[in-house]
Amino acid sequence: MNWNLSFFEHLIAAVVIGLAAPALSAIVFPFAVRRLSGFMSDRLGPNRVGPAGFLQPMADFIKLLLKEDITPSRSDRLLFMLAPAIAFVTPVIAISVIPFSPGYTIASLNVGLVFVVAAGSFAVLGILLAGWASHNKYSLLGGLRSVAQMISYEIPLIFNIIIVAMLVGSLSLNDVVGAQGKVWYIAVQPLAFLFFIIAGMAELNRTPFDLPEAESELVGGYMTEYGGMRFGFFYGLVEWGNATIWSLTGATLFLGGWRGPFGGSPGWLILKMLVLVFVVIWFFATFPRLQIDQLMGFAWKVLIPLSLVNLGVTGGLIILLPDNFLPPVAAFSWVSVIVLVLLFPPVQRKLLLRKRLGKAAA
Amino acid sequence: MTPDYAHSYIFIAALGVAAFVFVFGVVYLSRLIQRRHPYPEKLSPYECGIEPAVGDSWHPFAVRYYVFALLFVIFDVEAVFIFPWALVFRSLGRSGFAEMMIFIGVLFVGLVYAWAKGALEWD
Numbered sequence: 001m002n003w004n005l006s007f008f009e010h011l012i013a014a015v016v017i018g019l020a021a022p023a024l025s026a027i028v029f030p031f032a033v034r035r036l037s038g039f040m041s042d043r044l045g046p047n048r049v050g051p052a053g054f055l056q057p058m059a060d061f062i063k064l065l066l067k068e069d070i071t072p073s074r075s076d077r078l079l080f081m082l083a084p085a086i087a088f089v090t091p092v093i094a095i096s097v098i099p100f101s102p103g104y105t106i107a108s109l110n111v112g113l114v115f116v117v118a119a120g121s122f123a124v125l126g127i128l129l130a131g132w133a134s135h136n137k138y139s140l141l142g143g144l145r146s147v148a149q150m151i152s153y154e155i156p157l158i159f160n161i162i163i164v165a166m167l168v169g170s171l172s173l174n175d176v177v178g179a180q181g182k183v184w185y186i187a188v189q190p191l192a193f194l195f196f197i198i199a200g201m202a203e204l205n206r207t208p209f210d211l212p213e214a215e216s217e218l219v220g221g222y223m224t225e226y227g228g229m230r231f232g233f234f235y236g237l238v239e240w241g242n243a244t245i246w247s248l249t250g251a252t253l254f255l256g257g258w259r260g261p262f263g264g265s266p267g268w269l270i271l272k273m274l275v276l277v278f279v280v281i282w283f284f285a286t287f288p289r290l291q292i293d294q295l296m297g298f299a300w301k302v303l304i305p306l307s308l309v310n311l312g313v314t315g316g317l318i319i320l321l322p323d324n325f326l327p328p329v330a331a332f333s334w335v336s337v338i339v340l341v342l343l344f345p346p347v348q349r350k351l352l353l354r355k356r357l358g359k360a361a362a
Numbered sequence: 363m364t365p366d367y368a369h370s371y372i373f374i375a376a377l378g379v380a381a382f383v384f385v386f387g388v389v390y391l392s393r394l395i396q397r398r399h400p401y402p403e404k405l406s407p408y409e410c411g412i413e414p415a416v417g418d419s420w421h422p423f424a425v426r427y428y429v430f431a432l433l434f435v436i437f438d439v440e441a442v443f444i445f446p447w448a449l450v451f452r453s454l455g456r457s458g459f460a461e462m463m464i465f466i467g468v469l470f471v472g473l474v475y476a477w478a479k480g481a482l483e484w485d
Contacts, residue, residue, distance in 0.1 A: 007369070011376055018377040019384055065392045073405040074419075085385035092381035096374050106377075107370035114445055115374075136407040137419045148427050151434040158441040165448045224408055229392040233385055293484030296430065300473070300482045304437065308470060311444075312463055315451060319459045322452060 014096065014106040022091040022241025025277075026232075027057045029240040033281050040285035067228035072135060075225065079133035084226070084233040087126020091241025094119035098248045099174050100266040101258050112173035113161050116249055117154070120203065123242055124150050127222050130234065134225035142221025145211055145292065152296055153202035153209070156303035160192040160199065163307075163314050164253045167329070177257035184256040188326055191310050191333040191340070193254045195303055197279065200246045202299070204239065206280050208287035209295060247276035302344075310336070429481050433473075440469050 031046070035053065038045025047053040071077055097112035099105040109115050124147055131143015165171055167188065168179045186193045202209040213221040220226075223234045251257060251272035260268030290298070313332055318325045406414050447454075447462050476482060 011373060014373045015376060015380045019380060065388075066396050067392075068396055068398055068400070069389060069393050070400065070405060072407050073402065074407055081386075081389075084389075085382045088385050089378050089381045092384075093374050093377045096370075096377055107373045109370050132420075134407070135419045137409065137421075140419060140421075140423065144423055144427050148430050151438075152430060155434065155437045155441065158438075159444075162441065162444050162448050165445070166451065169449065169452060171445065171449060219408070228396070229389050233388075296484050297482060300430075300433070301477065304473065305470070308466055312466065315448075315459055315462070318452065319456055 017106065018092040018095055021095050021244055022088070022237045025240040025244040026236030027061070029243065029277060029281075030060070030236060031057045032277075033284060036278075036281050037285040040282070061232070064229055064232040069228045069230065070225075072225050074135040076133040076135065079129050080225075081230075083126050083130035083133055084230050084238070085126075086129060087123050087238045088233055088241070090119050090122040090126075091238065091245050093122075094245045095248065097173055098245075098252055098269075099177050099257055100269060102264050104266075105174060108172065108174055110170075110172045113165055113171045113176070116173075116245075117158055117161065119245075120154070120242075123238065124154075126238070130226070131222040134222070136225050138219045138224045139222050142213070142218045142224065145218075146205060146222055149202055149205070149209060149211065149295060149299075152299040153199040153303070156195055156299065156307045157199040157203060159304070159307040159311055160196045161253065163189060163192045163311055166311070166315055166318060167326075173252050173257075177252060177259065180256045180259060183326065184254060184259075186254040188330045189254070189310075189314070189333045190337045191306075193250075194337060194340075195307055195310075196250055196254065199299075199303060200250065201280070201283060202295070204243050204246055204280070206243070207284040208290050210289060211292055211295060243277060243280055244273065247273040247280075250276050306336075306340075426484065433476060433481070436469065436472065440466070 031053070034056075035045040035047075045053065046056045049055040049059045071080055094116050096106040097109050097115050099108070127150070128143055128147045131139045131141075131146070134140070164176060164185055167185060168176050170176070170179075201207070205211075205213060211218075213223070218224075223231055226234055248269065251269055255272045255275075256268075257272075258264040258266060258269045260271075310333070314329050317328045317332065321328060403414075407419060409416065443465070444462070447458070451458055451462065
């Protein structure tokens with residue numbers, strides 16, 4: 001697709017895409033979570049409003065719109081109002097560097113990969129501000145936990161994005177898709193893809209890393225004092241908008257972006273994005289929540305060292321075999337994934353047992 | 363049409379402004395159509411629902427968060443250095459690769475040190 005648009009037409013298209021993507025995800029995905037996790041746990045999920053419950057998101061939206069907009073009396077009013085808007089900047093601007101089809105990217109930056117990472121920091125900022133400005137103990141603790149978790153998992157996420165950049169030799173997402181003509185990078189670097197998924201779940205505050213919203217200990221986390229549409233922004237548009245951005249980035253980096261049979265088109269990209277969002281929902285219905293010490297330990301003691309090793313080995317193989325580096329990199333990555341999946345659970349169990357025994361003896 | 367370099371940043375700025383306008387617009391819209399009836403108890407911070415909130419909520423918090431923030435800054439700056447290197451390391455050859463591995467190795471030793479000192483333990 002090659003559209004010949006004027007500057008202003010292009011600008012309007014960009015704003016419409018940027019706002020529609022998080023809005024649509026906020027309408028579709030929470031409903032999908034409730035229905036799919038319902039089926040996965042042998043329940044029905046919401047099925048009363050409209051045919052098969054499909055009007056449920058609209059009912060929720062109207063309810064949030066009509067709810068009273070409260071600013072708690074002791075809160076920092078300016079920051080309290082700014083926080084949802086700042087957090088919302090992430091999903092809106094990050095979509096601009098994703099290539100939708102061979103000829104269409106909103107802003108084809110040559111530093112697209114850096115830009116996606118940089119845009120993600122707005123979400124951290126918004127959550128920290130929300131937690132602080134609410135003047136509520138649950139909010140403060142939830143916000144701090146969330147930020148500690150997001151910055152810890154941001155590092156392995158960045159390292160695994162860099163591994164893809166090393167394979168491509170470019171930071172432009174157009175070049176990333178262009179380089180995946182023969183083989184998708186999920187086949188070349190399954191280890192990086194695995195870490196990208198794990199770190200992504202933590203970045204998005206999704207299960208099994210959903211401690212910031214652990215309702216049994218922190219009420220609503222950083223969202224406790226938010227109500228009405230402001231809550232709707234945090235809970236729907238920011239969270240699921242970010243999930244969409246993460247899925248689009250993952251689809252572009254590892255699943256070939258808009259590539260697919262019958263020529264490249266945005267449809268393939270959206271299909272791959274939906275597959276990754278389904279993985280998020282699947283995890284939600286499957287995994288229990290981690291403890292915070294396990295969570296932070298996993299980022300710093302497992303993900304970061306292994307990502308750095310993967311980065312070093314991949315770089316070394318590219319330097320040694322500059323003409324034909326994909327097969328050895330793929331061999332290394334597949335062997336490491338298999339070893340990791342086989343060895344990690346028993347080793348982890350043994351270490352945990354030793355720690356508990358040590359505590360019991362002390 | 364793939365816009366040129368300067369135009370790209372105009373689009374990104376426009377999107378950032380659009381995000382702000384959208385959030386405040388929708389919140390304003392909801393303020394127009396909702397019924398508002400605020401009173402002091404409703405506006406007080408939530409704690410347990412029965413007693414009003416006890417004490418100040420902006421209290422000191424665990425220093426652990428600060429330790430992890432420091433570690434994050436170190437590794438984030440490292441990542442900023444690796445990004446441009448990842449772009450050109452093929453033309454830098456073996457010496458460029460060895461230099462980056464030494465740089466990563468130094469920080470890796472730092473991580474091992476933090477680990478050995480117990481900075482990575484939460485409890």
